[in-house]
Amino acid sequence: SQQGEEDPQALSIQEGENATMNCSYKTSINNLQWYRQNSGRGLVHLILIRSNEREKHSGRLRVTLDTSKKSSSLLITASRAADTASYFCATENTGTASKLTFGTGTRLQVTL
Amino acid sequence: DAGVIQSPRHEVTEMGQEVTLRCKPISGHNSLFWYRQTMMRGLELLIYFNNNVPIDDSGMPEDRFSAKMPNASFSTLKIQPSEPRDSAVYFCASSFIPGGYTFGSGTRLTVV
Numbered sequence: 588s589q590q591g592e593e594d595p596q597a598l599s600i601q602e603g604e605n606a607t608m609n610c611s612y613k614t615s616i617n618n619l620q621w622y623r624q625n626s627g628r629g630l631v632h633l634i635l636i637r638s639n640e641r642e643k644h645s646g647r648l649r650v651t652l653d654t655s656k657k658s659s660s661l662l663i664t665a666s667r668a669a670d671t672a673s674y675f676c677a678t679e680n681t682g683t684a685s686k687l688t689f690g691t692g693t694r695l696q697v698t699l
Numbered sequence: 700d701a702g703v704i705q706s707p708r709h710e711v712t713e714m715g716q717e718v719t720l721r722c723k724p725i726s727g728h729n730s731l732f733w734y735r736q737t738m739m740r741g742l743e744l745l746i747y748f749n750n751n752v753p754i755d756d757s758g759m760p761e762d763r764f765s766a767k768m769p770n771a772s773f774s775t776l777k778i779q780p781s782e783p784r785d786s787a788v789y790f791c792a793s794s795f796i797p798g799g800y801t802f803g804s805g806t807r808l809t810v811v
Binding site: 618635675685687690 | 703730732734741742744747749754755790792794796797798799800801802803804805
């Protein structure tokens with residue numbers, strides 16, 4: 588079953604704009620991770636945020652985590668056409684060490 | 700490092716035939732995961748290994764599916780006999796837990 592639910596399911600923006608994707612989950616977690624998948628390719632790990640962290644940055648990526656609301660957001664600043672992909676959140680749930688459960692994904696389209 | 704290597708990239712087989720998917724994880728990683736991705740069900744964890752030992756195979760859909768990891772550098776996922784509903788992209792991923800996963804490029808399986 589899907590642990591995470593991403594919102595929105597699809598997002599279309601213009602190059603240079605910021606893109607925000609949200610993820611909600613249901614159970615307590617050890618950490619939450621974000622992945623990118625280009626069409627026809629495998630998933631690429633972007634960032635990991637632990638349950639005791641609230642915010643993390645990596646280049647143009649900013650991830651927040653609110654464990655009280657069981658939600659996370661991924662912000663991509665100054666988007667580029669190359670950012671076009673599907674983005675998935677994945678949770679490592681408490682008691683299931685090393686096992687990730689993936690959400691349904693957000694399809695991001697960045698146009699020129 | 701060449702990353703996680705999966706073979707074959709594409710497999711087309713007839714219903715009832717045996718299918719074997721192969722995976723070479725990243726050297727030094729201690730965990731290996733097999734996922735299946737379809738439009739309808741998203742990413743589903745089938746089985747994962749820690750230090751070559753199967754830890755959780757609750758996602759394996761039926762007895763027709765089996766997985767082995769005879770050593771730290773090789774794993775197989777076998778489907779016997781295959782059915783059209785097994786058509787999907789199968790991903791192998793490895794990780795050094797705790798940490799993010801590295802995914803292979805996947806095997807696109809079509810059962811006709």
